[in-house]
Amino acid sequence: MSRRSATSSGHPKVCACPSGLDPYRLPNHVAVIMDGNGRWAKARGLPRMVGHRAGVEALKRTLRLCSDWGIGALTAYAFSTENWSRPGDEVNFLMTLFERVLQRELESLEREKVRIRFLGDLEGLPLGLQELISEATELTVRNNGIHFNVCTNYGGRRELVLAAQKLAQRAARGDLDPTLIDENSFEAELLTAGEVDPDLLIRTSGERRISNFLLWQLAYAEIHVTDVCWPDFDEVALTQALFDYQSRCRRFGGLDPIAANHLGS
Ligand code: FPP
Secondary structure: OEEEEEOOOOOEEEEEOOOOOOHHHOOOEEEEEOOOHHHHHHHOOOOHHHHHHHHHHHHHHHHHHHHHOOOOEEEEEEEEOOHHHOOHHHHHHHHHHHHHHHHHHHHHHHHOOOEEEEEOOHHHOOHHHHHHHHHHHHHHOOOOOOEEEEEEEEOHHHHHHHHHHHHHHHHHHOOOOHHHOOHHHHHOOOOOOOOOOOOEEEEOOOOOOOOOOOOOOOOOOEEEEOOOOHHHOOHHHHHHHHHHHHOOOOOOOOOOHHHHHHHHO
16 A cells, blocks of 8 residues: 655655555654563573664664655664663673664665664763764755654653753843743754654553653653564564554544534534
8 A cells, every 4th residue: 555645854755554554644753662672582592682683673674664654753762861770791782783783774774865863862972973973963964764763872851851951041041031931942952853743652572661761752642562572573563553553542632523523413
Protein backbone atom coordinates (compact mmCIF):
# COMPACT_ATOMS: atom_id res chain seq x y z
CA MET A 1 0.00 0.00 0.00
CA SER A 2 1.36 3.40 -0.74
CA ARG A 3 0.65 6.91 0.39
CA ARG A 4 1.96 10.32 -0.36
CA SER A 5 2.94 11.94 2.89
CA ALA A 6 4.90 14.88 4.14
CA THR A 7 7.88 14.32 6.40
CA SER A 8 8.40 16.60 9.41
CA SER A 9 10.32 18.84 7.04
CA GLY A 10 7.26 19.08 4.79
CA HIS A 11 8.94 17.14 1.98
CA PRO A 12 6.44 15.02 0.01
CA LYS A 13 7.38 11.36 -0.22
CA VAL A 14 5.73 8.25 -1.69
CA CYS A 15 5.61 5.55 0.99
CA ALA A 16 4.64 1.94 1.46
CA CYS A 17 3.47 0.36 4.70
CA PRO A 18 2.22 -3.17 5.47
CA SER A 19 -1.27 -3.96 4.21
CA GLY A 20 -3.98 -3.61 6.83
CA LEU A 21 -2.42 -0.48 8.30
CA ASP A 22 -4.08 2.79 7.41
CA PRO A 23 -1.31 4.67 5.61
CA TYR A 24 -3.00 7.98 6.41
CA ARG A 25 -3.05 7.35 10.16
CA LEU A 26 0.56 6.49 10.79
CA PRO A 27 2.26 8.40 13.60
CA ASN A 28 4.27 11.40 12.45
CA HIS A 29 6.83 10.79 15.15
CA VAL A 30 7.81 7.53 16.87
CA ALA A 31 9.97 7.45 20.01
CA VAL A 32 11.66 4.26 21.20
CA ILE A 33 13.13 3.14 24.51
CA MET A 34 15.49 0.44 23.27
CA ASP A 35 15.50 -1.83 26.29
CA GLY A 36 16.58 -5.44 26.77
CA ASN A 37 19.96 -5.64 25.02
CA GLY A 38 21.55 -7.17 28.11
CA ARG A 39 18.76 -9.69 28.70
CA TRP A 40 18.79 -10.67 25.04
CA ALA A 41 22.50 -11.45 25.28
CA LYS A 42 22.21 -13.21 28.64
CA ALA A 43 19.47 -15.49 27.31
CA ARG A 44 21.94 -16.62 24.65
CA GLY A 45 24.88 -17.01 27.05
CA LEU A 46 26.62 -14.04 25.41
CA PRO A 47 28.29 -10.94 26.88
CA ARG A 48 26.04 -7.88 27.25
CA MET A 49 28.14 -6.06 24.65
CA VAL A 50 26.93 -8.49 21.97
CA GLY A 51 23.40 -7.41 22.86
CA HIS A 52 24.33 -3.76 22.32
CA ARG A 53 25.85 -4.58 18.93
CA ALA A 54 22.68 -6.42 17.94
CA GLY A 55 20.78 -3.38 19.24
CA VAL A 56 22.52 -1.22 16.65
CA GLU A 57 21.23 -3.49 13.88
CA ALA A 58 17.69 -3.24 15.30
CA LEU A 59 17.98 0.55 15.32
CA LYS A 60 19.17 0.66 11.71
CA ARG A 61 16.29 -1.65 10.74
CA THR A 62 13.74 0.49 12.56
CA LEU A 63 15.06 3.71 11.02
CA ARG A 64 14.87 2.24 7.53
CA LEU A 65 11.32 0.96 8.05
CA CYS A 66 10.10 4.25 9.52
CA SER A 67 11.67 6.14 6.66
CA ASP A 68 10.24 3.77 4.02
CA TRP A 69 6.78 3.94 5.53
CA GLY A 70 6.73 7.73 5.61
CA ILE A 71 7.03 8.30 9.36
CA GLY A 72 8.46 11.79 9.74
CA ALA A 73 10.64 11.38 12.81
CA LEU A 74 12.23 8.66 14.93
CA THR A 75 13.70 9.48 18.34
CA ALA A 76 15.75 6.79 20.08
CA TYR A 77 16.94 6.69 23.70
CA ALA A 78 20.55 5.57 23.32
CA PHE A 79 22.15 6.64 26.61
CA SER A 80 20.57 8.30 29.62
CA THR A 81 22.16 10.59 32.19
CA GLU A 82 21.64 7.66 34.60
CA ASN A 83 23.47 5.15 32.39
CA TRP A 84 26.85 6.51 33.61
CA SER A 85 26.28 4.43 36.75
CA ARG A 86 26.86 1.22 34.74
CA PRO A 87 30.23 -0.51 35.00
CA GLY A 88 33.02 1.52 33.33
CA ASP A 89 33.70 -1.23 30.77
CA GLU A 90 30.15 -1.13 29.51
CA VAL A 91 30.03 2.67 29.38
CA ASN A 92 33.33 2.77 27.44
CA PHE A 93 32.07 0.07 25.10
CA LEU A 94 28.89 2.02 24.39
CA MET A 95 30.76 5.29 23.73
CA THR A 96 33.14 3.53 21.33
CA LEU A 97 30.21 1.77 19.69
CA PHE A 98 28.40 5.09 19.11
CA GLU A 99 31.57 6.51 17.52
CA ARG A 100 32.17 3.52 15.27
CA VAL A 101 28.57 3.28 14.15
CA LEU A 102 28.39 6.97 13.39
CA GLN A 103 31.62 6.84 11.40
CA ARG A 104 30.46 3.78 9.49
CA GLU A 105 26.90 4.90 8.80
CA LEU A 106 27.32 8.60 8.09
CA GLU A 107 27.65 8.15 4.34
CA SER A 108 24.49 6.06 4.09
CA LEU A 109 22.54 8.43 6.37
CA GLU A 110 23.52 11.26 4.05
CA ARG A 111 22.61 9.23 0.96
CA GLU A 112 19.19 8.41 2.43
CA LYS A 113 18.67 12.11 3.21
CA VAL A 114 18.26 11.43 6.93
CA ARG A 115 18.57 14.49 9.17
CA ILE A 116 20.35 13.31 12.29
CA ARG A 117 20.50 15.23 15.58
CA PHE A 118 21.83 14.24 18.98
CA LEU A 119 19.87 15.41 21.99
CA GLY A 120 21.37 15.57 25.45
CA ASP A 121 24.30 17.03 27.34
CA LEU A 122 26.75 16.48 24.49
CA GLU A 123 29.62 18.24 26.26
CA GLY A 124 29.70 15.35 28.72
CA LEU A 125 30.58 12.89 25.93
CA PRO A 126 34.10 11.86 24.85
CA LEU A 127 35.72 14.48 22.58
CA GLY A 128 36.01 12.18 19.56
CA LEU A 129 32.32 11.42 19.75
CA GLN A 130 31.47 15.12 20.14
CA GLU A 131 33.42 15.89 16.96
CA LEU A 132 31.66 13.16 15.00
CA ILE A 133 28.29 14.37 16.28
CA SER A 134 29.04 17.92 15.08
CA GLU A 135 30.15 16.59 11.70
CA ALA A 136 27.04 14.39 11.28
CA THR A 137 24.69 17.15 12.42
CA GLU A 138 26.18 19.76 10.10
CA LEU A 139 26.37 17.38 7.14
CA THR A 140 22.73 16.35 7.36
CA VAL A 141 21.07 19.50 8.69
CA ARG A 142 19.47 20.39 5.35
CA ASN A 143 18.36 16.84 4.50
CA ASN A 144 14.66 16.50 3.82
CA GLY A 145 14.17 12.85 4.79
CA ILE A 146 13.26 11.37 8.16
CA HIS A 147 14.34 13.25 11.28
CA PHE A 148 16.45 10.88 13.36
CA ASN A 149 17.05 12.06 16.92
CA VAL A 150 19.46 10.12 19.08
CA CYS A 151 19.13 10.90 22.79
CA THR A 152 22.62 10.55 24.18
CA ASN A 153 23.55 11.57 27.73
CA TYR A 154 19.92 12.64 27.84
CA GLY A 155 17.70 13.15 30.89
CA GLY A 156 14.17 14.49 30.71
CA ARG A 157 14.33 16.29 34.05
CA ARG A 158 17.65 17.88 33.15
CA GLU A 159 16.19 19.08 29.86
CA LEU A 160 13.31 20.75 31.73
CA VAL A 161 15.65 22.37 34.28
CA LEU A 162 17.87 23.73 31.50
CA ALA A 163 14.85 25.15 29.66
CA ALA A 164 13.72 26.88 32.88
CA GLN A 165 17.23 28.27 33.40
CA LYS A 166 17.35 29.70 29.88
CA LEU A 167 13.98 31.41 30.32
CA ALA A 168 15.03 32.75 33.73
CA GLN A 169 18.26 34.14 32.25
CA ARG A 170 16.36 35.91 29.49
CA ALA A 171 13.96 37.34 32.05
CA ALA A 172 16.85 38.50 34.27
CA ARG A 173 18.42 40.27 31.26
CA GLY A 174 15.11 42.02 30.65
CA ASP A 175 14.61 40.23 27.31
CA LEU A 176 11.50 38.36 28.42
CA ASP A 177 8.45 39.28 30.48
CA PRO A 178 8.02 36.32 32.92
CA THR A 179 4.24 36.70 32.84
CA LEU A 180 4.33 35.94 29.12
CA ILE A 181 6.04 32.56 29.54
CA ASP A 182 3.69 29.96 28.09
CA GLU A 183 3.86 26.44 26.70
CA ASN A 184 5.17 27.67 23.35
CA SER A 185 8.00 29.71 24.82
CA PHE A 186 8.92 26.84 27.15
CA GLU A 187 8.87 24.32 24.31
CA ALA A 188 11.13 26.55 22.24
CA GLU A 189 13.88 26.07 24.86
CA LEU A 190 13.72 22.27 24.79
CA LEU A 191 16.28 20.16 22.93
CA THR A 192 13.49 19.01 20.63
CA ALA A 193 12.49 22.56 19.62
CA GLY A 194 10.99 22.51 16.15
CA GLU A 195 10.09 18.81 16.25
CA VAL A 196 6.50 17.63 16.56
CA ASP A 197 5.78 15.68 19.76
CA PRO A 198 5.97 11.88 19.51
CA ASP A 199 2.59 10.30 18.74
CA LEU A 200 3.77 6.84 19.73
CA LEU A 201 6.25 5.66 22.35
CA ILE A 202 7.48 2.09 21.98
CA ARG A 203 9.27 0.42 24.88
CA THR A 204 10.78 -3.02 24.40
CA SER A 205 11.48 -5.86 26.85
CA GLY A 206 8.27 -5.48 28.84
CA GLU A 207 9.19 -2.69 31.28
CA ARG A 208 6.39 -0.20 31.86
CA ARG A 209 8.35 2.93 32.71
CA ILE A 210 9.18 6.20 30.98
CA SER A 211 12.65 6.26 32.61
CA ASN A 212 13.20 10.03 32.41
CA PHE A 213 12.62 10.08 28.63
CA LEU A 214 11.01 13.09 26.88
CA LEU A 215 8.94 13.99 29.94
CA TRP A 216 7.36 17.04 28.34
CA GLN A 217 7.06 15.75 24.80
CA LEU A 218 5.32 12.46 25.66
CA ALA A 219 2.36 14.24 27.30
CA TYR A 220 -0.14 12.80 24.80
CA ALA A 221 1.83 9.96 23.21
CA GLU A 222 0.22 6.55 22.93
CA ILE A 223 2.39 3.98 24.72
CA HIS A 224 3.08 0.54 23.28
CA VAL A 225 5.03 -1.92 25.42
CA THR A 226 6.25 -5.15 23.86
CA ASP A 227 7.97 -8.11 25.52
CA VAL A 228 10.32 -8.37 22.54
CA CYS A 229 13.89 -7.43 23.53
CA TRP A 230 15.30 -4.56 21.48
CA PRO A 231 17.75 -6.65 19.38
CA ASP A 232 14.77 -8.72 18.14
CA PHE A 233 12.68 -5.68 17.28
CA ASP A 234 11.85 -6.07 13.60
CA GLU A 235 9.27 -5.35 10.91
CA VAL A 236 6.69 -7.62 12.59
CA ALA A 237 7.15 -5.94 15.97
CA LEU A 238 6.98 -2.44 14.46
CA THR A 239 3.88 -3.39 12.48
CA GLN A 240 2.22 -4.66 15.70
CA ALA A 241 3.07 -1.40 17.44
CA LEU A 242 1.50 0.56 14.58
CA PHE A 243 -1.67 -1.59 14.61
CA ASP A 244 -1.89 -1.01 18.36
CA TYR A 245 -1.44 2.74 17.77
CA GLN A 246 -4.16 2.78 15.12
CA SER A 247 -6.56 0.97 17.45
CA ARG A 248 -6.41 3.83 19.97
CA CYS A 249 -8.86 6.68 20.17
CA ARG A 250 -6.76 9.79 20.76
CA ARG A 251 -8.82 12.32 22.65
CA PHE A 252 -6.16 14.75 23.88
CA GLY A 253 -8.27 15.36 26.97
CA GLY A 254 -11.49 15.87 25.00
CA LEU A 255 -14.27 13.49 24.03
CA ASP A 256 -14.07 10.96 21.24
CA PRO A 257 -16.12 12.11 18.22
CA ILE A 258 -18.79 9.39 18.66
CA ALA A 259 -19.44 10.30 22.32
CA ALA A 260 -19.50 13.99 21.38
CA ASN A 261 -22.09 13.30 18.64
CA HIS A 262 -24.35 11.47 21.12
CA LEU A 263 -24.19 14.41 23.51
CA GLY A 264 -25.15 16.78 20.71
CA SER A 265 -28.17 14.71 19.56
C1 FPP B 1 19.22 -0.76 27.09
O1 FPP B 1 19.37 -2.15 27.23
C2 FPP B 1 20.12 -0.28 26.05
C3 FPP B 1 21.07 0.69 26.18
C4 FPP B 1 21.32 1.41 27.42
C5 FPP B 1 21.94 1.07 25.05
C6 FPP B 1 21.17 1.24 23.79
C7 FPP B 1 22.10 1.47 22.68
C8 FPP B 1 22.00 0.89 21.47
C9 FPP B 1 20.88 0.00 21.06
C10 FPP B 1 22.98 1.21 20.45
C11 FPP B 1 22.51 2.43 19.69
C12 FPP B 1 23.56 2.88 18.76
C13 FPP B 1 23.68 4.13 18.26
C14 FPP B 1 24.75 4.43 17.32
C15 FPP B 1 22.78 5.21 18.66
P1 FPP B 1 19.95 -2.68 28.60
O2 FPP B 1 21.43 -2.75 28.50
O3 FPP B 1 19.44 -1.85 29.72
O4 FPP B 1 19.33 -4.12 28.64
P2 FPP B 1 18.89 -4.90 29.96
O5 FPP B 1 17.80 -4.10 30.61
O6 FPP B 1 18.39 -6.20 29.41
O7 FPP B 1 20.11 -5.07 30.82
